[in-house]
Amino acid sequence: xxxxxxxxxxxxxxxxxxxxxxxxxxxxxxxxxxxxxxxxxxxxxxxxxxxxxxxxxxxxxxxxxxxxxxxxxxxxxxxxxxxxxxxxxxxxxxxxxxxxxxxxxxxxxxxxxxxxxxxxxxxxxxxxxxxxxxxxxxxxxxxxxxxxxxxxxxxxxxxxxxxxxxxxxxxxxxxxxxxxxxxxx
Numbered sequence: 001x002x003x004x005x006x007x008x009x010x011x012x013x014x015x016x017x018x019x020x021x022x023x024x025x026x027x028x029x030x031x032x033x034x035x036x037x038x039x040x041x042x043x044x045x046x047x048x049x050x051x052x053x054x055x056x057x058x059x060x061x062x063x064x065x066x067x068x069x070x071x072x073x074x075x076x077x078x079x080x081x082x083x084x085x086x087x088x089x090x091x092x093x094x095x096x097x098x099x100x101x102x103x104x105x106x107x108x109x110x111x112x113x114x115x116x117x118x119x120x121x122x123x124x125x126x127x128x129x130x131x132x133x134x135x136x137x138x139x140x141x142x143x144x145x146x147x148x149x150x151x152x153x154x155x156x157x158x159x160x161x162x163x164x165x166x167x168x169x170x171x172x173x174x175x176x177x178x179x180x181x182x183x184x185x
Contacts, residue, residue, distance in 0.1 A: 005039040008066065012044055025050050032057040032077070041066040041088075056081070057100070064088030071095070079103050079122070086111045093117075102126070102147065113139025124178075125150035137171055145176040 006014075011031040012023045023029055029051050031038065038059040046069030048054065054070070055077035062082040067073065068091040076092070077100040084105055089096065089112075098120040107127035112118070118140045128134060129152040137143060148154055148167065157163040168174065168182045175182055 003036040005036050005060065006034040007044070008038060008040070008042045009044040011038055012048070023048055023051075027051060027072075028053045030055045032059065034059055046070060053077070067091050074098065076100065090114045097142075099123075102150075107133070109133045109136040112136050115140055117142050119143060120145040122147040123151070124148060127151065128153050129156075131166075131170070134167070135170055141173060143171065143173055146171065146174050147178050149178045 008031070011034050012029070015029060015031060016023050019026070024047055026048070027050060029048055032055045038056060038061055041056065041061055041064060043066045045054070045066040049069055049071055051070055052072050053075035054073070057077050057079040059081055061078065062084060064078070064083060064086070065088050067088070070092055073092045073095045075098040076096060079100050080103040082105065083101065085108060086106065089099070093114040093116065095117065096115055097117050099115070099118060100122040102122050102124040105127050106123070107129060109128065113136060119142050121137070121143060124147045128148070131153065134153055137146070154163050157166065164177055164182070167177055168184070
């Protein structure tokens with residue numbers, strides 16, 4: 001018999017039981033590794049008005065939704081899901097500072113420019129192949145820490161130095177790439 005996916009509402013309720021706390025008042029909510037996995041982000045997430053960091057890593061989520069009410073939101077962790085695009089982030093564009101979204105099948109960065117406060121983007125092991133997509137990161141003026149290793153665009157470079165030089169030239173604002181400082185002369 002197939003298990004029904006865990007809903008965000010159920011995961012939040014479980015979190016409250018495990019932590020003996022009210023999720024609407026918590027700054028950090030961790031809903032990763034749910035079993036059965038969460039397949040959809042839904043409106044129950046927008047009740048997390050105090051939440052600054054939300055982790056939904058290692059589930060089976062395919063799109064970003066339901067986060068509009070999160071007024072204090074700074075860190076979103078969505079690694080190891082099935083997310084194909086960054087659509088849905090505009091709802092938290094004014095506050096989001098860190099996006100951890102490695103190990104997803106994202107190939108386009110459309111919409112990333114809305115994240116004017118984004119400082120950290122961990123986006124390793126996705127499907128970005130084109131410089132035109134990578135260049136959209138120029139629209140994120142606050143971005144200083146980028147992890148992009150494991151994307152086809154990186155693998156296509158002859159060596160790590162070529163990749164680092166090309167990336168740093170395009171993104172003058174970054175100070176750290178794939179975990180190593182950028183040294184500009």
